[in-house]
Amino acid sequence: MSATQLAGGVVAIGWPQLLLASGFVVVTGLLGVWMQLGVTKDLAVATVRTYVQLLLLGLVLRWAFAANKWWWVVGILTIMTVAAARIIIKRAPDAPSGLFLAAVTSMAVTGITVTFAVTGLVVGAEPWYSPRYVIPIAGMVLGNSMNGIALSLERVFADLDARADEIRALTALGATPWEAAHPSIRAALRAGLIPAINSMAAAGIVFIPGMMTGQVLAGADPLEATKYQIVVMLMVAAAEIIGAVLAVLMSYRRRFDVEGVYLDKGLRG
Amino acid sequence: MTNTTTPLLEARSLSVGRHGDAGILRVLDGLDLAVVGGALTDIVGPSGSGKTTLLLALARLLPGATGELLLRGEPAQRVEPRLWRTKVAYLPQRSSMFPGTVEDNLLLAWRLSVRSGLAVPDGGRLREVLDSVHLGDVALDRDASRLSEGQAARIALLRTVLTGPDVLLLDEPDAALDDESARQVGLLTRRFVDEGGAAVRVRHLRGDGHADRRMRLTGGRLVEESA
Numbered sequence: 001m002s003a004t005q006l007a008g009g010v011v012a013i014g015w016p017q018l019l020l021a022s023g024f025v026v027v028t029g030l031l032g033v034w035m036q037l038g039v040t041k042d043l044a045v046a047t048v049r050t051y052v053q054l055l056l057l058g059l060v061l062r063w064a065f066a067a068n069k070w071w072w073v074v075g076i077l078t079i080m081t082v083a084a085a086r087i088i089i090k091r092a093p094d095a096p097s098g099l100f101l102a103a104v105t106s107m108a109v110t111g112i113t114v115t116f117a118v119t120g121l122v123v124g125a126e127p128w129y130s131p132r133y134v135i136p137i138a139g140m141v142l143g144n145s146m147n148g149i150a151l152s153l154e155r156v157f158a159d160l161d162a163r164a165d166e167i168r169a170l171t172a173l174g175a176t177p178w179e180a181a182h183p184s185i186r187a188a189l190r191a192g193l194i195p196a197i198n199s200m201a202a203a204g205i206v207f208i209p210g211m212m213t214g215q216v217l218a219g220a221d222p223l224e225a226t227k228y229q230i231v232v233m234l235m236v237a238a239a240e241i242i243g244a245v246l247a248v249l250m251s252y253r254r255r256f257d258v259e260g261v262y263l264d265k266g267l268r269g
Numbered sequence: 270m271t272n273t274t275t276p277l278l279e280a281r282s283l284s285v286g287r288h289g290d291a292g293i294l295r296v297l298d299g300l301d302l303a304v305v306g307g308a309l310t311d312i313v314g315p316s317g318s319g320k321t322t323l324l325l326a327l328a329r330l331l332p333g334a335t336g337e338l339l340l341r342g343e344p345a346q347r348v349e350p351r352l353w354r355t356k357v358a359y360l361p362q363r364s365s366m367f368p369g370t371v372e373d374n375l376l377l378a379w380r381l382s383v384r385s386g387l388a389v390p391d392g393g394r395l396r397e398v399l400d401s402v403h404l405g406d407v408a409l410d411r412d413a414s415r416l417s418e419g420q421a422a423r424i425a426l427l428r429t430v431l432t433g434p435d436v437l438l439l440d441e442p443d444a445a446l447d448d449e450s451a452r453q454v455g456l457l458t459r460r461f462v463d464e465g466g467a468a469v470r471v472r473h474l475r476g477d478g479h480a481d482r483r484m485r486l487t488g489g490r491l492v493e494e495s496a
Contacts, residue, residue: 168330171354174378
């Protein structure tokens with residue numbers, strides 16, 4: 001079977017071509033075995049997951065676009081938010097327990113605010129829940145803010161532990177948890193924002209961003225694709241900032257007890 | 270010496286438990302302690318006997334401590350923890366300098382909200398306190414990270430004393446210092462006590478002649494020894 005030319009100059013990929021793409025992964029896997037990297041199994045699982053998850057996503061999106069109902073859109077966004085929050089918790093193993101609510105809240109607030117600001121005010125999608133716009137844009141917002149939040153949470157709790165002696169000295173001088181934790185919070189938020197800033201700085205010079213690539217491959221005018229990409233990059237940066245700030249502010253206090261004492265490793269139950 | 274009848278700080282039946290291999294270990298076991306103004310108390314005992322734990326509990330820096338603490342007769346429950354710590358000041362063994370200058374470090378406590386609105390010591394006062402511990406040659410704008418260990422220890426103690434606490438809790442204040450720095454730290458502590466404060470030092474070195482009282486922590490309780 002050969003690739004098919006669709007309307008608008010888009011070349012559709014057939015199933016054999018899709019499987020053919022796996023050939024490179026097989027080569028990589030063999031290389032991994034030869035070099036004893038110990039990642040072959042992970043690579044195989046990740047490849048299968050990529051096929052299954054993205055094909056399922058394609059089917060769900062096709063169905064959601066056809067259904068065009070607001071409650072399905074909201075339902076899908078909810079599932080995405082909860083899944084992202086679970087991943088955040090897993091990626092910050094040093095974080096205190098009970099952070100799920102902070103992760104869900106920061107993801108939800110970020111997702112709702114930024115996604116609907118873009119679809120409603122920038123794109124002008126009609127109706128407001130238009131799945132063709134809302135779901136992909138929410139996916140990018142949530143995906144990127146998830147990374148920013150996970151990085152910031154991982155960093156803030158690692159930095160607090162590294163500064164445990166300093167925090168104790170500050171607390172002994174009468175510092176509040178906010179005053180004692182502030183340097184760590186600032187460092188964590190900076191760390192969470194650097195990937196977005198780097199990405200913005202390198203876009204168009206070092207790499208062509210993924211969304212723009214996809215649109216161009218799908219037959220869109222490059223300049224129109226560029227405009228969308230600019231909007232996406234700016235909103236992604238905003239999402240990362242808002243999400244990371246919310247998550248860190250909602251969670252750092254959990255490392256202190258009710259009397260404002262930092263619970264270093266020796267004091268945790 | 271200005272001993273008063275009401276202790277500045279009092280601990281009654283102070284207990285702290287830790288999870289050990291053989292279950293809960295009572296690091297402090299119903300310990301009683303009263304310190305009065307004008308008295309310097311040394312606490313001695315082997316490593317792991319709970320000396321640092323005691324100081325942390327007295328400063329309300331240790332979650333899970335039980336018993337009764339009183340500051341000038343006022344129960345701890347009636348004193349906000351942050352205010353308590355400004356009155357019962359704990360100085361850790363590793364007295365870290367914070368990023369910034371010597372002046373930034375000396376005035377660190379005034380950058381905290383607990384002291385907002387209070388008069389900040391001026392440059393003259395800071396020079397005076399530096400002179401008092403033989404650090405007259407240290408410029409206020411010197412980068413604190415460039416201080417020697419002995420200089421940093423003296424400045425950390427000054428930083429705490431400047432805030433005017435009632436009680437100083439010092440954890441091995443001279444353990445890793447050169448003789449001159451240790452001598453200055455001892456003299457500064459003695460001056461603080463002579464001006465009416467109370468000080469409790471955890472020490473493992475032999476006596477330096479400043480303590481009025483020496484107590485041994487053993488079995489989670491304090492036993493009086495001769496000073």
